[in-house]
Each structure stands twice: as C-alpha cells, then as structure tokens.
Amino acid sequence: MQHNVYLYILVMFAVIYAVRVLPLTLVRKPIKNRFLRSFLYYVPYITLAVMTFPAIVEATQSPLAGIAALIVGIVLAWCGAGLFPVAVSCCAVVFLLELLLV
Numbered sequence: 001m002q003h004n005v006y007l008y009i010l011v012m013f014a015v016i017y018a019v020r021v022l023p024l025t026l027v028r029k030p031i032k033n034r035f036l037r038s039f040l041y042y043v044p045y046i047t048l049a050v051m052t053f054p055a056i057v058e059a060t061q062s063p064l065a066g067i068a069a070l071i072v073g074i075v076l077a078w079c080g081a082g083l084f085p086v087a088v089s090c091c092a093v094v095f096l097l098e099l100l101l102v
Contacts, residue, residue, distance in 0.1 A: 065097035 031037050057066035069090040076086045 060094050061098055062101045065094045065101065068097055069093040 031040070053070065056070050057063050060066040060069075072093045073086050073090045076089055081089075
C-alpha cells in the first residue's frame with residue numbers, strides 16, 4: 001500500500017510538471033491561430049466558474065437561495081456594479097430567502 005502512494009505522487013508530479021513545462025519548451029513562437037488564442041484566453045475564467053458556481057448553490061441551506069443570489073449577482077455585474085455591491089446584494093438575497101424559506 002505504501003509503495004502505491006509514492007507511485008501516485010510520482011505520476012501526479014510528472015503530469016503537473018509536463019503540463020507546465022511542455023508549453024514553455026515546445027511553443028517558442030507567438031500563437032497566431034485566432035481560435036487557439038481565444039481558447040487560451042478564456043481557460044482561466046472557465047476554470048474559475050467551474051469551481052465557483054457549484055459552491056454558490058451548495059453553500060446555502062436552500063439551493064433556491066443560492067440560485068437566486070447567483071442570478072442577482074450576474075444581473076448586477078452585467079449592469080456594471082462593482083464587486084462589493086454585487087457581493088453584498090447576493091448575501092442579502094441569500095439572507096432574506098433563507099429567512100423566508102426555512
């Protein structure tokens with residue numbers, strides 16, 4: 001069992017190292033493909049969204065409150081509100097809905 005743990009750690013290290021080093025060593029010229037540049041530009045945002053959105057819905061006692069707060073946050077951000085007003089509004093929506101629903 002102990003031997004497998006070291007093997008798993010070694011494989012994880014190799015994969016992470018390859019993902020970080022191979023692009024630096026293989027891609028020396030600027031990327032000119034529009035599709036690839038666009039894809040690489042949005043990868044951090046998509047990764048953040050994939051990690052954040054499920055946590056927003058599951059962090060509340062009622063998933064309905066989390067979904068409502070998410071919708072309010074998206075609308076306020078779309079209308080140009082800053083991070084603090086969006087966060088306060090989302091917290092207020094969750095607070096009020098959890099008072100009403102529970």
